[in-house]
Amino acid sequence: MGGNGVNGTVAAGWERVREEFEAFAAAEPHSPEAQLAVHHRGRRVVDLWAGEDTDADTLSGVFSITKGAAHLVVALLVQDGTLELDRPVSAYWPEFTGYGKERLTLRQLISHQSGLINVDEGFDYEEIADDALIAARLAGQKPYWEPGTAYGYHAFVIGALTGEVVRRATGMSIQEVYEERIRAPYGLDLYMGLPASQEGRWKPVLEMLPTPEQAAAQAAAGPVPELLAVAFNWHREPPMDLVTHANHPRTRELGPASAGGIGSARGVAGLYAAAIGEVGSRAALLKPETATEFARLQMPGQEVLTGEWDHFGLGFEQQHAVGPLAFGHCGAAGGQGFADPVTGIAYGYTRRRFGFPGGIAPENGRLTAAVLEVARGL
Structure with missing residues (x-):
């Protein structure tokens, strides 16, 4: 397997997952620098990695997997009554008005219905790392569609919009609430703002x-649709490069809640394990009814940017291959994280090497199937 050799461990009975991971790594033409961690009912049962320069402790950019961490914060604040899903965003954030924005509810906002996918001029690398700056600019921006009438992926701004509501309601940034209530108590290797003490582990x-x-297939696909280019900050000159964004020092420092997290597969799996079940002496973060509400499909139909169908719960992506109660989020380089309360699975997969064609990497399908096969068999 050359530089794609697999290291790590699996618990007895989970060998099928290791076999699938080894098969994927062996078939990759370039070292994927990938990690896979799986918890089953609170116990880590898979802990694997593959690549020339990656181990279990390596931290790197996880892109939109960060959205899962950010919206777990929102779920907690809804659960404890600090936020109300069907209250207008403007009730928390008075400047969020005009063009129908004042009627948009928090529920609609976090299910990508606001139409505020970017500002017309876009953001540079320093700006797009700064959630407070993004929120301030978006407050006066005309939406790209009438708020609440359609949904489309707010790729680099949803965490700033959500985060401003959190800040207005709590007096703390979404990053601060995440650190205080989720990351630090559970010791998770998934950061929104990488501490200087952890820089040596970053790659x-x-x-x-x-x-x-x-x-050739990429070239034949033709130009990116206009709204998708806007959402990914590719409508400015020069277009934003995703790798440069992930590796930018300001991204690591500020941890923008849309796509700026730094972590490992262990951290991602640990996040979702804590969301749905006991971890050590700590109770699950979410009550079953909260988890069900945030997993539930919010707006059936076709997503206006990507053309995908039935895509979002509340801040989380639907997990059609897993089950109706599962919730999670993928990341641009190929990573994926999800929780499934039915099987008790918490899954974390990361890649440092961008997979083709971008977005959730195809090997997740085979890995997830193997994980669920074992879990259901148990």
Whole structure:
């Protein structure tokens, strides 16, 4: 397997998952620098990694997996009554008005219905790392569709919008609430703002190296749809490069809640394990009814940017391959994280090497199937 050799451990009975991970790593033309961690009913049962320069403790950019951490904060604040899903955003954030924004509820906001996918001029790398700056600019921006009438992926701004509501309601940033209530108590290797003490464990995200066949397929796909380009900050000159964003010092420092988290597969799996079940002496973060509400499909139909169907619960992506009560979020380089209360699975997968074609990497399908096969068999 060359530089793609697999290291780590699996618990007895979980060997099938290791076999699938080894098969994927062996087939990769370039070192994926990948990690896989799985918890089953609070116990870590899979802890694997593959690559030339990655181990279990390596931290790197996880892109939109960060949205799962951010919206777990929102779920906690709804659960304890600090936030109300069906209250207008403007009740918390008075400046959030105009163009129908004043009627948008928190429920609609966090299910990507606001239409505020970017500002017309876009953001540079320093700006897009700063959630407070993004929120201030978006407050006066005309939405790209009438709020509440459609939904589309707010790729780099949803955490800033959500985070401003959190700040107005609590007096703390979403990053601060996450650190206080989730990351620190559970000792998670998933950060929104990487401490200086952890910098030595950080390694950069690596660019995609497509095969000639993949590069040809990419070229034949044609231009990116206009609204999708806006959402990914590609409508400005020069267009934003995702790898540069993930590796930018300000991204690591500030931990923007949309796509700026730094972590490991252990951290991602640990987040979702804490969300749905006991971890050590600590109770689950979410009550079953809260988890069910946040997992539930919010707006059936087609997403206006990507064309996908039935995509979002409350801040989390639907997990159609797992089950109706599962909730989670993928990341641009290929990573994925989710919780499934039915099987008790918490899954975390990260890649430092961008997978083709971007977004959730195809190997997640095989890995998830193997994990669920074992869990259901138990």
